[in-house]
Amino acid sequence: MAARPATPAAIAASDAAGAGAVAPARVPAERPRGRPCAVAAGLDIVGDRWALLVIRELLFGNHRFDEIAHYTGAPRDRLTARLRTLEAAGVVIRRQYSDRPPRFEYHLTDAGRDLAPVINALRAWGERWVVESPPIVVRHACGQPLETVTICRHCGQKVRRADLKLESRAEGWEIVRHPR
Amino acid sequence: MAARPATPAAIAASDAAGAGAVAPARVPAERPRGRPCAVAAGLDIVGDRWALLVIRELLFGNHRFDEIAHYTGAPRDRLTARLRTLEAAGVVIRRQYSDRPPRFEYHLTDAGRDLAPVINALRAWGERWVVESPPIVVRHACGQPLETVTICRHCGQKVRRADLKLESRAEGWEIVRHPR
DNA sequence: GAGAGTCGGTTGGATATGGCAACCTAGTGG
DNA sequence: CCACTAGGTTGCCATATCCAACCGACTCTC
Numbered sequence: 001m002a003a004r005p006a007t008p009a010a011i012a013a014s015d016a017a018g019a020g021a022v023a024p025a026r027v028p029a030e031r032p033r034g035r036p037c038a039v040a041a042g043l044d045i046v047g048d049r050w051a052l053l054v055i056r057e058l059l060f061g062n063h064r065f066d067e068i069a070h071y072t073g074a075p076r077d078r079l080t081a082r083l084r085t086l087e088a089a090g091v092v093i094r095r096q097y098s099d100r101p102p103r104f105e106y107h108l109t110d111a112g113r114d115l116a117p118v119i120n121a122l123r124a125w126g127e128r129w130v131v132e133s134p135p136i137v138v139r140h141a142c143g144q145p146l147e148t149v150t151i152c153r154h155c156g157q158k159v160r161r162a163d164l165k166l167e168s169r170a171e172g173w174e175i176v177r178h179p180r
Numbered sequence: 181m182a183a184r185p186a187t188p189a190a191i192a193a194s195d196a197a198g199a200g201a202v203a204p205a206r207v208p209a210e211r212p213r214g215r216p217c218a219v220a221a222g223l224d225i226v227g228d229r230w231a232l233l234v235i236r237e238l239l240f241g242n243h244r245f246d247e248i249a250h251y252t253g254a255p256r257d258r259l260t261a262r263l264r265t266l267e268a269a270g271v272v273i274r275r276q277y278s279d280r281p282p283r284f285e286y287h288l289t290d291a292g293r294d295l296a297p298v299i300n301a302l303r304a305w306g307e308r309w310v311v312e313s314p315p316i317v318v319r320h321a322c323g324q325p326l327e328t329v330t331i332c333r334h335c336g337q338k339v340r341r342a343d344l345k346l347e348s349r350a351e352g353w354e355i356v357r358h359p360r
Numbered sequence: 361g362a363g364a365g366t367c368g369g370t371t372g373g374a375t376a377t378g379g380c381a382a383c384c385t386a387g388t389g390g
Numbered sequence: 391c392c393a394c395t396a397g398g399t400t401g402c403c404a405t406a407t408c409c410a411a412c413c414g415a416c417t418c419t420c
Contacts, residue, residue: 034253036315038306039236039299045310047229049378056219060346060355065397071353073214075379080398090309101387103396111309116341117330118305119219121298126218129270129291130225135216135350141343142335149333150297155322161296163321166240170315173251175240229407245368255408260369281416283367365418376407384399390392 035173045089046115050074050082052122055108055115058092063105091115124148215353225269226295230254230262232302235288235295238272243285271295304328 034040046052053072062071069079083106086092091112095105108115120138124147127134138146150159157163166175214220226232233252242251249259263286266272271292275285288295300318304327307314318326330339337343346355 034233035237035251037233037236038303038311038314038316040233040306041310042302042306043229043232047227047232049223049227052223052227053214053217053220056217057215059341066395069397071215076398077380077400078378081377098387098396101385101396103387104398111305113341114305114308118298118301120330120339121301122222123218125291125294125298126220126222128294130221131218133349134218135348135353136218136355137347137349139345139347140332140335140337140339141345142332142337144332144334146339146344147333148330148339150300150328150330152320152322152324153327153329154324155320157320157322159300159320159326159328161239161293164326165319165321167317167319168315169313169317173315175316246366249368255410256369257371257409258407261406278367278416281367281414283416284369361420363419366416368414370413371411373410374408376405378405379403381402382400385397386395388393388395390394 035168036170042118045086045091046118048082050078051086051091052115052119054079054082054086054106055091055112056119058106058108058112059116059119063107065104065106068106086112120146120148215348216350225266225271226298228262230258231266231271232295232299234259234262234266234286235271235292236299238286238288238292239296239299243287245284245286248286266292300326300328 046055050072053074054068057068057071060071062068065076065079065083068074068083069076072079074082083092083094087094087106089111090109092106093109095107097103097105123136123138140146151157152159168175226235230252233254234248237248237251240251242248245256245259245263248254248263249256252259254262263272263274267274267286269291270289272286273289275287277283277285303316303318320326331337332339348355
């Protein structure tokens with residue numbers, strides 16, 4: 001598996017190095033509270049108001065600051081800060097495409113592209129439970145509107161909640177104490 | 181907090197009657213900017229720092245205020261506020277299980293349970309790109325650690341990004357101007 | 361019947377973050 | 391010279407968030 005640049009430690013380190021003069025950033029540093037969990041760790045990176053929308057636009061093929069600002073609706077200063085933290089987390093890379101004047105584009109790394117399933121799951125949920133009619137239609141190669149099913153890679157069966165067994169490896173953070 | 185006008189709450193209620201009928205919902209009034217999009221609409225409901233962690237715990241079987249506060253690490257006042265907005269959005273319901281003293285539990289609605297794929301996708305991403313070793317192991321019924329694949333329901337093929345065709349139905353919000 | 365503990369919150373105050381418009385720099389085009 | 395573009399930065403203010411402390415209505419234990 002590829003490099004894993006996104007550990008909170010790495011972020012904290014690169015932030016301390018003081019590369020940019022921007023936003024003191026909400027770097028995770030520590031999450032002393034709460035269950036240790038990959039979900040929480042992921043949310044530390046993409047769990048704010050704009051991050052996933054930025055990544056949506058990058059997946060759509062909009063790579064420039066003004067495009068992203070326009071299509072997400074994020075305030076420009078927030079966008080600047082978020083792009084920096086996403087870069088520090090290894091989710092996007094900033095690429096200069098013009099020397100003079102200096103101009104930049106933002107692209108997804110492998111880690112960033114790998115967020116597509118998260119966004120698709122969220123889109124599916126939003127379409128089902130929130131919006132009236134989908135403002136964006138995603139079609140699969142087969143020509144039909146995309147409807148996704150999640151299956152287990154090992155056995156090929158559809159994943160149902162009842163079929164999952166959870167096991168906590170963190171002491172003091174047991175799961176399901178009262179399975180009500 | 182401006183109570184979110186019972187958008188999806190109505191859906192859950194009318195779900196029984198409404199066959200395949202979708203959402204008498206209206207797109208959240210309060211996102212005047214940015215591309216209209218089910219992802220953004222979803223994030224308006226579960227896109228803050230704590231919402232998905234709360235839902236994670238409810239999926240784990242922890243239904244009481246103190247449990248949720250402890251396992252998520254959310255400050256109690258934030259938790260109160262988030263539970264209220266999630267309730268207003270129809271994602272959780274608040275259930276009294278004791279009259280005297282008054283005591284309450286929080287449970288997921290169908291809409292809330294339907295967020296499991298989002299959380300699983302996020303867990304997969306976090307395990308791959310953020311954490312060193314998964315603090316929680318999810319096993320499928322087949323006995324193997326769960327690894328998920330997303331497939332298209334129509335054709336059964338694995339969904340790859342290159343196979344997706346996007347089509348915006350919102351005027352002025354076209355997609356992919358430079359598919360770089 | 362005194363004291364401690366449980367549960368589901370509120371309250372107050374400090375701090376961090378977000379939103380907005382205006383501004384800046386270094387160019388290009390006319 | 392002027393207008394315009396891209397990619398931000400700055401200042402100001404409003405709101406959200408964090409945290410610890412507190413509270414009310416019980417129950418449990420001694």
